Amino acid sequence: MRLLPLLFPLLALPSLATLWRGLPHVRETLRDLDVLWFSVGLAGVATLVALALGLLLSWAAVEGGVGRGLEALLLLPYLIPPFVVGMGILFSLEGLGVRGTGAPGILLAWTVHYTPLAYVLLRPQVEAAHRLQTVGRVHGLKGARALQAFLPPFAPALVVAGGTLxxxxxxxxxxxxxxxxxxxxxxxxxxAYARLLSPLSADPLGQAAAVAVLLGVGALPALLAARPPELEPTPPLPNPYRPWTRWAFTLYAALALGLAVGGLLREALLNPYRGGWDPAFPALLALPLVQKGLLNSLALALGGTALLLLGTALLRPWPLLLRRARQVLDLNYLLPGTLLALGLILLLGGTPLYGSPALLLLAYLLHFAALALRALETGVRVEGGVLSARVHGLPPLRSWLRVGYPLLRPSFFTGAFLILPLAFSEITLSAILYAPGNETVGVVALSLLNGGLYREAAALGLILAGLGSLALLGRKAW
Incomplete structure (x- = not known):
């Protein structure tokens, strides 16, 4: 165990390999600076919009006494895979006669999907400020003086939430x-994905790595401020609630969820020509590619979740080691998945792992490990019970087997229901690392859209949305 921390730097090798391969091609990629500025600008605008909505929703929740039920309604679009939210926005806007593609559609889908994340990062700070506001009112602080007193405590939370978003x-x-x-x-x-698949490039992998380097440069300033989301607001303070803020909260949550899944429901369940009831699920499940994608994703998600929870369980008796491992692996969760995927290709492209499900499994393990570690790190504090067992004569291993691990069952449950839906519907790593025959459901969904099978794609999106909502069952340790 003492040698294990020496292996942690190896986890950064994929990103270092991408940097090494991409740097010689950066000069060629300077023609793509407009894409860099566009990406940074659109992400910046989306961050400001999500932060503003997150603050307003947090204030409405505190003032209106919003509980876990309404919060679950708001969180659902975040638990639905992002590309499914994109499909839902596309179909919903088409049903309203509005074009949903391009930058405006991307900005809207980002806002719908990630505003709940801003909410859960900011609500604890809003509740803390609400306590201060109550004290300030008693001491006569009102209007601009109250804002001047209570806005500064928000600054660190806004920086962290803004970096994460x-x-x-x-x-x-x-x-x-x-x-x-x-x-x-x-x-x-x-x-980066387009460069990797370009048939006209002399070195598609190098050019894709150069774009990934630009992506890393764009992400670097925010990486210092970001952290993985702690998805559990603190209990609200008892105070005289304002019902209209609860209604405003509910209206936004229902509207966002309606945009995310309403178009999917219409496209998947109704015949586009006759307008009658005609679910697309039988046609979807009859497609061999869909069957293969579902099986591949299920195997990868179950296998990855089991391995991550088992590995985390082995580290749990050493809290400091667990924390160090999580701090290193947080980078693989925070950094764009494109960097990790290209780095694995560069490191393992000449090995038998390349093009195999094992490479996808390795990518999933590196990407989602931080969630498993965090689930058990922030779960029930079991050291006291283990110490009591040791005092009564049980050796260390038996103390953990008899006392420690049974107490951690809720945390294992939480980790499983948090990681499994995310791994099942993962698309960034899969789109770059899959090989024919190893398609996942994310890749299948894009293939259905590109092939014009919109009803089947919508039906698959609904299945993934339902699976994503299972993460609500693990909400206590988010």
């Missing part, structure tokens, strides 16, 4: 792939 927007692949690629609107995440 900015990284999420900049590295997101699914929504720009669904809403941007049909209009040839490229962001850095989709441009």
């Amino acid at each position: 900015y990284l999420a927007f900049l590295g997101n692949f699914g929504i720009p792939a669904v809403l941007g690629l049909p209009e040839r609107v490229y962001l850095l995440s989709t441009l």
Whole structure:
């Protein structure tokens, strides 16, 4: 165990390999600076919009006494895979006669998907400020003086939340792939994918790595401020609630969820010509590619979740080691998945792992490990119970087997229901690393859209949305 921390730097090798391979091609990629500025600018605008909405929703929740039920309604669009939200926005806007592709559609889908993340990062700070506001009112602080007194405590929370959101927007692949690629609107995440698949490039991998380097440069300033989301607001303070703020909160949550899934429901359940009831699920599940994608994703998600929870369980008796491992692996979760995927290709492209499901499994383990570690790190504090068992004569291993691990069952449950839906519907890593025959459901969904099978794609999106909502069952340790 003492030698294990020496292995942690190896986890950064994929990003270092991408940097090494991409640097010689950066000069060629300077022609793509417009994509860099466009990506940074759009991510910046989306960050400001999501922060503003997150603050307003947090204030409405505190003032209106919003509980876990209404919060679940707001959180659902965040638990639905991003590319499914993109499809839902596309179909919903088409039903209203509005074009949903391009930069405006991407911005809207990002806002719908990531505003709940801003909410859960900011609500604890809003509740803390609400306590201060109550004290300030008693001491006569009102109007501008109250704002001047209570806005500064928000600054650190806004920086952290803004960094986390900015990284999420900049590295997101699914929504720009669904809403941007049909209009040839490229962001850095989709441009790297296009460079990798370009038949006209003399070195597609090097050029894709150079775009990924630009992506890393764009992400670097926010990386210092960001952190993985702590998805559990603190209990609200008892205070005289304002019902209209609860209604405003509910209206936004219902509207966002309606935009995310309403179009999917219409497209998947109604015949586009006759307008009658005609679910597309039988046709979807009859497609061999869909069957293969579902099986591949299920195997990868179950296998990855089991391995991550088992590895985390082995580290749990050493809290300091667990924390160090999580701090290192946080980078693989925060940094855009494009960097990790290209780095794995550069490191393992000449090995038997390349093009195999094992490479995808390795990518999933590196990307989602931080969530497993965080679930058990922030779960029930079991050291006291283990120490009591040791005092009563049980050796260390038996103390953990008899006392420690049974107490951690809720945390294992939480980790499983948090990681499993995310791994099942993962698309950024899969789109770059899959090989024919190893397609995942994310890749299948894009293939259905590109093939014009919109009803089947919508039906698959609804299945993934339902699976994503299972993460609400693990909400206590988010």
